[in-house]
Amino acid sequence: MRQTIDVIRQWIAHQWTVLKPWMLRQWQRFVPWFLRQWSLFKAWVNRMWHLWTDRDNRWLSLPCTVAALLVLLVSVKSCQGIVYNFTPECKILKLGYPIDEASALAAALNHEQVDSLIARGEHDTIAYPIINERYYIAGNFDRYLAFHKADTTGAPLGDIVAAVNVGIDRDPQESAVPCDTTMDRLMLVNRYHYLDEHHKPRKLKEFKKIFRYEEQQAAPVVVEAFEAMQQDCKKQTGAQLMVNSAYRSYKQQIGTYKHNPKGYAARAGFSEHQTGFAIDVTSLQHPMRWPFDTSKEGIWMREHCHEYGFILRYPKDRGHIMNYSYEPWHLRYVGKAAARQMHDEGITFDEYYAYYIEPHAKTQRH
Ligand SMILES: [Zn+2]
Numbered sequence: 093m094r095q096t097i098d099v100i101r102q103w104i105a106h107q108w109t110v111l112k113p114w115m116l117r118q119w120q121r122f123v124p125w126f127l128r129q130w131s132l133f134k135a136w137v138n139r140m141w142h143l144w145t146d147r148d149n150r151w152l153s154l155p156c157t158v159a160a161l162l163v164l165l166v167s168v169k170s171c172q173g174i175v176y177n178f179t180p181e182c183k184i185l186k187l188g189y190p191i192d193e194a195s196a197l198a199a200a201l202n203h204e205q206v207d208s209l210i211a212r213g214e215h216d217t218i219a220y221p222i223i224n225e226r227y228y229i230a231g232n233f234d235r236y237l238a239f240h241k242a243d244t245t246g247a248p249l250g251d252i253v254a255a256v257n258v259g260i261d262r263d264p265q266e267s268a269v270p271c272d273t274t275m276d277r278l279m280l281v282n283r284y285h286y287l288d289e290h291h292k293p294r295k296l297k298e299f300k301k302i303f304r305y306e307e308q309q310a311a312p313v314v315v316e317a318f319e320a321m322q323q324d325c326k327k328q329t330g331a332q333l334m335v336n337s338a339y340r341s342y343k344q345q346i347g348t349y350k351h352n353p354k355g356y357a358a359r360a361g362f363s364e365h366q367t368g369f370a371i372d373v374t375s376l377q378h379p380m381r382w383p384f385d386t387s388k389e390g391i392w393m394r395e396h397c398h399e400y401g402f403i404l405r406y407p408k409d410r411g412h413i414m415n416y417s418y419e420p421w422h423l424r425y426v427g428k429a430a431a432r433q434m435h436d437e438g439i440t441f442d443e444y445y446a447y448y449i450e451p452h453a454k455t456q457r458h
Pocket of ligand 1: 365370371422
């Protein structure tokens with residue numbers, strides 16, 4: 093360590109010995125140049141003043157002043173032109189982007205992003221439209237372009253943004269991070285966010301016997317919200333909603349995954365059921381998952397669950413881009429405000445979390 097510091101110190105000292113005379117030389121050149129310019133300027137002002145005060149020649153000072161101003165204007169303009177050549181806008185313009193796109197991109201991107209855009213060396217037709225996408229996050233710009241280039245399905249830009257925000261372009265094995273459990277009912281558990289084996293909900297409550305086949309527990313808010321929802325469902329559809337599965341510990345999930353490794357079960361640590369905020373629901377009339385999907389009560393639950401703070405965690409129309417299977421029975425409790433927002437905006441919890449909750453996104457979104 094000490095040796096390294098010494099080496100660095102010596103290196104800096106050496107650099108300084110080279111740099112110092114160079115700086116001195118520059119300074120010595122600059123001072124006389126500046127003094128010369130200054131005396132020329134002073135002489136010119138003096139001359140103008142004399143012309144102005146000399147009554148017979150006063151008219152002469154006017155064209156001289158105008159000419160001087162013109163020279164000044166032209167030099168400022170040409171300086172601006174030279175400086176503009178080094179601006180991000182001009183660099184982007186040279187790639188073939190129209191002027192409005194180039195200035196919007198220059199305003200939206202940071203230096204590294206501009207550099208990597210230039211390194212692409214051509215006009216990327218999605219660069220401009222992507223920055224205007226509803227859920228665009230500035231930090232993901234390069235990844236959007238890369239993901240779009242690799243995409244062979246012709247996915248719309250909205251889907252490209254959603255997929256990258258959620259992290260589909262990354263390998264879950266390599267990029268999985270621990271779930272932020274301080275988010276409580278908004279904690280995100282998916283293939284990229286996991287819970288450790290010790291995580292357990294702070295409080296669990298039993299579902300009443302009439303709502304489940306075997307004993308089931310969940311966070312107390314979930315049990316209460318479910319009871320309110322099933323009551324209204326019964327009133328309107330006549331069917332009785334039932335909880336098939338709710339809280340599952342890390343250990344239980346190991347068993348669930350073993351029985352169903354390629355199906356709907358997640359690996360232990362990667363299952364939302366460990367949070368205590370997820371429930372699998374069917375009905376007494378349609379206890380099997382698939383007939384439940386198209387049953388009256390299944391449809392009612394999909395349309396109304398957000399009014400009770402639930403979301404359908406894996407909806408049908410986003411699975412292709414989010415890389416998951418549709419699960420009409422799996423509800424996640426997130427609270428009424430968040431559930432309503434996701435419902436109204438038509439986004440999944442992963443998208444919502446990436447855009448509205450993740451700390452780095454907060455400063456980078458529109
Ligand atoms: Zn489930």
